[in-house]
Structures are given as structure tokens and as C-alpha cells.
Amino acid sequence: MPTLKELLAQREALQDQLNVARQRQAEIVLAEIVAKMGEYKISLAELMGHNSQVKAVAAVAATPKYRDAESGATWSGRGRAPHWIADKNRDDFLVSA
Known part of the structure; x- marks a missing residue:
């Protein structure tokens, strides 16, 4: 049975792997979003301005x-x-x- 110290080291290593995987996935998704914005000719101003047009109650x-x-x-x-x-x-x- 692994010791507490070994388990904590494994957890830290897994957390590092999760962070790297999350960052890679975010980069892929961001590239897809930018591609779709170009495909549909959506500007950043249009994307950001959408929420400002919604009136707060x-x-x-x-x-x-x-x-x-x-x-x-x-x-x-x-x-x-x-x-x-x-x-x-x-x-x-x-x-x-």
C-alpha cells in the first residue's frame, strides 16, 4: 500500500497533467471559436457588445x-x-x- 507522501506526490503529478490538458484543450477550443468568428464574419465588438444590449432588470x-x-x-x-x-x-x- 502506498504511503501518504507517495499518494500526495501522485496527486500533484496528476494535477499537473490535468492543468496541461486543460490548457491544451482551451487553446484548441479558442482556435475553433476564432475560426468560426472568421467564417461567419463576427467581429470581437459584436461578440462583446451582445451582452451590453441586454437591459438589466x-x-x-x-x-x-x-x-x-x-x-x-x-x-x-x-x-x-x-x-x-x-x-x-x-x-x-x-x-x-
Whole structure:
């Protein structure tokens, strides 16, 4: 059975091989992408500009649904529950409309 030191050396050697293989594969894929861009006459500006044309959707602040009477803290009901409402009946904290 190999020792820990031998196994760690093997792992390092394999990691080096993985890095080399990943780099070679990336170079091949990049060459294919450049070839396709030339074939379809796609400029780098077109490629990079595509994402800039997509408009970002602004996040809308949610209306508070729950309120802690003691601290006045509110929570919309989205995401992780705050400590003041966790493991408690949420109906007790509902904000009246």
C-alpha cells in the first residue's frame, strides 16, 4: 500500500497533467471559436457588445409582510427568515394592511 507522501506526490503529478490538458484543450477550443468568428464574419465588438444590449432588470424592493413589534424590524417573507421570526408562528408578525 502506498504511503501518504507517495499518494500526495501522485496527486500533484496528476494535477499537473490535468492543468496541461486543460490548457491544451482551451487553446484548441479558442482556435475553433476564432475560426468560426472568421467564417461567419463576427467581429470581437459584436461578440462583446451582445451582452451590453441586454437591459438589466432593476431589483424591486419587496413590501414588508412581517414586523417585529419589539424592534420594529421588517421582513418581506423573501429569503432567509430573520432570527426574530425563526421558529415562531409567522401569523403573529403579519403587518396589517
